[in-house]
Amino acid sequence: MKLPIYLDYAATTPVDPRVAAKLMEHLTEEGVFGNPASRSHAFGWRAEEAVENARRQVADLVHCDPKEIVWTSGATESDNLAIKGVAHFYQEKGRHIVTCKTEHKAVLDACRHLENSGWEVTYLTPEPSGLIDLNKLEGALRKDTVLVSIMHVNNEIGVIQDIQTIGEMTRERGILFHVDAAQSPGKVPIDLGQLKVDLMSLSAHKTYGPKGIGALFVRRKPRVRIEAQMHGGGHERGMRSGTLPTHQIVGMGEAYRIAGEEMVPEVERIRGLRDRLLAGIQDLEQVYINGSLEQRVPHNLNVSFSFVEGESLMMSLKDLAISSGSACTSASLEPSYVLRALGRSDELAHSSLRISIGRFTTTEDIDHVVVKLREAVLRLRDLSPLWEMYQEGVDLSKVQWAGH
Amino acid sequence: MSYSTKVIDHYENPRNVGSFEKSEHNVGTGMVGAPACGDVMKLQIKVNAAGVIEDARFKTYGCGSAIASSSLLTEWVKGKTLEEATAIKNTQIAEELALPPVKIHCSVLAEDAIKAAIADYQAKKTNQ
Numbered sequence: 001m002k003l004p005i006y007l008d009y010a011a012t013t014p015v016d017p018r019v020a021a022k023l024m025e026h027l028t029e030e031g032v033f034g035n036p037a038s039r040s041h042a043f044g045w046r047a048e049e050a051v052e053n054a055r056r057q058v059a060d061l062v063h064c065d066p067k068e069i070v071w072t073s074g075a076t077e078s079d080n081l082a083i084k085g086v087a088h089f090y091q092e093k094g095r096h097i098v099t100c101k102t103e104h105k106a107v108l109d110a111c112r113h114l115e116n117s118g119w120e121v122t123y124l125t126p127e128p129s130g131l132i133d134l135n136k137l138e139g140a141l142r143k144d145t146v147l148v149s150i151m152h153v154n155n156e157i158g159v160i161q162d163i164q165t166i167g168e169m170t171r172e173r174g175i176l177f178h179v180d181a182a183q184s185p186g187k188v189p190i191d192l193g194q195l196k197v198d199l200m201s202l203s204a205h206k207t208y209g210p211k212g213i214g215a216l217f218v219r220r221k222p223r224v225r226i227e228a229q230m231h232g233g234g235h236e237r238g239m240r241s242g243t244l245p246t247h248q249i250v251g252m253g254e255a256y257r258i259a260g261e262e263m264v265p266e267v268e269r270i271r272g273l274r275d276r277l278l279a280g281i282q283d284l285e286q287v288y289i290n291g292s293l294e295q296r297v298p299h300n301l302n303v304s305f306s307f308v309e310g311e312s313l314m315m316s317l318k319d320l321a322i323s324s325g326s327a328c329t330s331a332s333l334e335p336s337y338v339l340r341a342l343g344r345s346d347e348l349a350h351s352s353l354r355i356s357i358g359r360f361t362t363t364e365d366i367d368h369v370v371v372k373l374r375e376a377v378l379r380l381r382d383l384s385p386l387w388e389m390y391q392e393g394v395d396l397s398k399v400q401w402a403g404h
Numbered sequence: 405m406s407y408s409t410k411v412i413d414h415y416e417n418p419r420n421v422g423s424f425e426k427s428e429h430n431v432g433t434g435m436v437g438a439p440a441c442g443d444v445m446k447l448q449i450k451v452n453a454a455g456v457i458e459d460a461r462f463k464t465y466g467c468g469s470a471i472a473s474s475s476l477l478t479e480w481v482k483g484k485t486l487e488e489a490t491a492i493k494n495t496q497i498a499e500e501l502a503l504p505p506v507k508i509h510c511s512v513l514a515e516d517a518i519k520a521a522i523a524d525y526q527a528k529k530t531n532q
Contacts, residue, residue, distance in 0.1 A: 308465070384463060387465075
């Protein structure tokens with residue numbers, strides 16, 4: 001067992017050694033280093049071939065036409081391109097967008113940006129399970145709604161939204177549907193041949209590929225139009241200019257190929273580890289799982305321990321690389337906006353941990369986590385006046401606190 | 405967040421953790437903070453006939469700095485008269501533990517806690 005143990009796979013994953021080997025073949029003079037846009041020599045042709053092969057590998061995993069894949073720098077750029085690209089192209093048709101409060105910041109901030117330029121955005125509140133009530137979603141759709149943007153797998157709590165049914169709803173009304181699927185590849189099957197999704201954001205580095213590369217699926221039948229956000233040489237059929245990073249693209253292709261081949265056994269193995277972890281901590285009193293445990297990827301366990309403060313808990317777990325709240329917000333002391341949208345109290349949001357399991361996590365790792373976590377929670381509860389009051393039967397919600 | 409070695413020492417080996425019986429005539433209890441703000445401190449003192457703090461205990465829900473601030477304070481107040489203990493300033497705690505600016509409120513909370521404990525003890529004595 002190697003310490004510290006990495007359990008933050010939802011933040012990023014290490015590059016699979018097989019992917020790293022492919023990457024290396026596309027960098028140096030001996031390798032395929034050419035510019036895929038160079039049409040006049042073999043260096044360019046070989047690079048183009050590598051890029052198109054990777055495009056097919058990505059398309060194969062999500063079951064779409066390779067022509068529907070547009071390379072970007074990652075899911076953040078894909079989200080921005082999809083949301084702003086659709087909003088700008090279809091602004092004559094309508095200026096209303098529907099999304100959810102628990103979306104990734106890339107989606108929320110792109111929507112906020114549009115709000116400042118005259119668009120209207122409805123932010124749905126999810127149910128306490130983290131899932132969207134589809135009746136509420138339906139009720140939010142208007143005549144001038146042009147886009148619904150709902151993520152597939154949530155980055156903080158791992159719950160899976162019903163993109164199948166949402167797609168039926170939006171298609172029927174002629175509304176476009178964008179899905180941020182940064183967390184899904186290799187964890188949940190995606191069949192764009194059957195799902196009525198119009199745009200889908202994908203990332204490489206959550207699926208054992210390199211950072212700095214992602215893709216946006218843009219449907220061709222029925223055709224979806226977007227306005228480019230990056231202007232230049234007209235790469236990617238005019239939707240995203242910029243020289244293609246061959247090595248990263250090849251890395252993403254290889255990572256997605258592996259994900260497709262190994263997903264079924266890998267997900268089962270990780271489910272076993274998650275169940276083992278859960279069984280190890282569940283008997284501690286006052287433990288809450290944040291988000292639905294049923295409609296969820298097994299890679300994610302987001303858990304709150306009442307009467308223990310999160311920052312001190314993290315301090316006790318310095319052997320473990322885990323995150324409290326989202327990695328994007330853990331630099332601040334604010335409780336997670338996702339957990340607050342679920343209606344969790346500030347106290348429980350303050351005491352939450354996100355443990356995310358991945359390809360290189362072992363049974364030994366999980367057993368160590370269980371021991372450390374139990375030790376820390378029991379020790380900090382011994383130190384906690386709130387735990388003492390709870391055990392004396394005091395109702396903490398009725399106490400008049402001297403706030404500060 | 406990086407903590408000073410003194411904060412880590414108090415966090416890993418907290419001094420004087422525990423509780424006295426609240427109702428005893430020579431015990432003063434101070435409870436400050438709120439769960440929603442992320443910290444609650446309970447500080448207790450046991451005072452002898454001469455008005456000297458013989459013993460102290462604490463329990464804290466909060467970050468490492470909050471735990472360290474209250475742990476350190478229990479060490480400091482032992483053997484002090486109530487007047488001497490009242491004179492302890494949060495800046496002394498912050499300085500001793502090298503708290504960063506975002507954690508100064510932990511030392512303020514500790515000062516509030518000892519003041520509340522002394523006030524509780526004195527109120528009990530007056531009522532006797």
